[in-house]
Amino acid sequence: MNQAVLQLPRTVFGEGALAVLRKELRLLGLARPLVVTDRGIVAAGLLERLAAALDGVDHAIFDGVTENNVFGDVDAGAVAYQASACDCVLGFGGGSVLDTAKCIAVVVATGENIASFALHPEREIGCAVPIIAIPTTAGTGSDADIYAGIHPDSKSAGVGIASYQVMPKLTVLAPELTSTLPPRITAATGIDALSHCVEGFLSKDDVPFAKLIALDGLRRGVSALRTVMKDPGDLVARSEMLLASYAGGIAMSMGTGPAHALALTCSDQGFPHGILSGIGVVVTVDQVLEKRRGDKCLLCAAFGINPDDSLGDAFAGLMKEVGLPISLAALGYRSEDVPGLASAAHAHFLNGFAHYPPSRDDYERMLYSSLALVD
Incomplete structure (x- = not known):
């Protein structure tokens, strides 16, 4: 080891x-x-x-x-x-x-x-x-x-x-x-924290302490984000979100992956990073997990869903619940943008942290699927 x-x-x-x-x-x-x-x-x-x-x-x-x-x-x-x-x-x-x-x-x-x-x-x-x-x-x-x-x-x-x-x-x-943050910023930054926990956990760079912390951050954050969106002044839930964010930072020390490769590819349009990284998870995570069954079981348990459920769908559901868009179409991207986005995302160095980096064709397929999602 x-x-x-x-x-x-x-x-x-x-x-x-x-x-x-x-x-x-x-x-x-x-x-x-x-x-x-x-x-x-x-x-x-x-x-x-x-x-x-x-x-x-x-x-x-x-x-x-x-x-x-x-x-x-x-x-x-x-x-x-x-x-x-x-x-x-x-x-x-x-x-x-x-x-x-x-x-x-x-x-x-x-x-x-x-x-x-x-x-x-x-x-x-x-x-x-x-x-x-x-x-x-x-x-x-x-x-x-x-x-x-x-x-x-x-x-x-x-x-x-x-x-x-x-x-x-x-x-x-x-x-x-953090208690007076506008709801949309609370939502976008919270989703960003969860995306860091997910992608850091899936990195091929194995730091056991960080993987444990990533799962704990995901578990805390999924619950706390729902709470602070309903009760912004709940300092217990705000504390949990800070812990989830901190856990996400630790998880990122192992590297992120395809979701963030896509998010950074789209980062020239001024959209909040948390929305982009969340959409990146929705677009890419199910393919990433196809060959990581053990990881999928652990992530689904931390998210609070069954191991056979789609983590991408669950992530999209949470984003909808907190009022965020879940598709690139909602940000103004169209089918003619897909080839260029796929090439840029595939070339991004963050793919090097993935166990099974998506091919350019994989990215293109996932991007077309994102455009078809209904917000």
């Missing part, structure tokens, strides 16, 4: 967890963070909670992260970091914010631009300044993983970086920060 390694951030979890932030920064020897966030967080008043937790800690703020983060966000954030003589980066927001914070940490440490890594994933990242992750959504998993996604510009498909250098030194999970 090959050796398996599981590396995690120092993690503080629970209602009121922000209160420990100053103490945790002292333990890490950090004195002046650059707070990376977006204007939506500012408008929602959440930054005031962070400021209270940082009372007495000198810090600077960069709130210029865009919804689908781009290289330019990283450049501007790096300028803010250097101008304020910071010693760490604190991401406070959703996935785009946390990923941008990671990219800024790499740029200011290496002195290179983010394109030199994100467009050349074979390059090793040698260093990054310390990263603190405080998510305000439950879905990305960036608070527990080694990845950061980014777009060259607003019209380009997503690319990214992968390195243990961008694993956060500290993650703070406070469920109350």
Whole structure:
């Protein structure tokens, strides 16, 4: 058996967890963070909670992260970091914010631009300044993983970086920060978390601890997502969603696969990533499971369905239940788009994590099936 390694951030979890932030920064020897966030967080008043937790800690703020983060966000954030003589980066927001914070940490440490890594994933990242992750959504998993996604510009498909250098030194999970999310964001980020648990579990890279955590995250998330959609203020369910998201981040450390290859292929149109990754699971997972009967039984049990049921159909049913589209047709794609999408998805490097990567013809068949689904 090959050796398996599981590396995690120092993690503080629970209602009121922000209160420990100053103490945790002292333990890490950090004195002046650059707070990376977006204007939506500012408008929602959440930054005031962070400021209270940082009372007495000198810090600077960069709130210029865009919804689908781009290289330019990283450049501007790096300028803010250097101008304020910071010693760490604190991401406070959703996935785009946390990923941008990671990219800024790499740029200011290496002195290179983010394109030199994100467009050349074979390059090793040698260093990054310390990263603190405080998510305000439950879905990305960036608070527990080694990845950061980014777009060259607003019209380009997503690319990214992968390195243990961008694993956060500290993650703070406070469920109350997610309780005022709009329903559609709660739904999309929640589905994203579940897609990470499913695809990470199915990766050919076998990290036993991570596989156990992925199944637990899926089980928690399926139940909790239904609860928070009905009762947004339920902090127990919000806590469960944060755990599911964190589990998804750990699962992603094993790699994702065809569902995310398809999601990233479609990521140049500005759609929320969680919707794309969810549709990716609906489109691809049943074929992936055809030769993984044991895995199917475990995933179906975690999802709460019978082992002979279709996991793709169950995933689609949950997406419908929380008000999300389940087909590429609902996003405006047509049959004439299928050949190009199939070629791009088949060529994506994420297929390398699959036990049985779909062929180009498989992708084409699955995509045509997606167009026929009724939302």
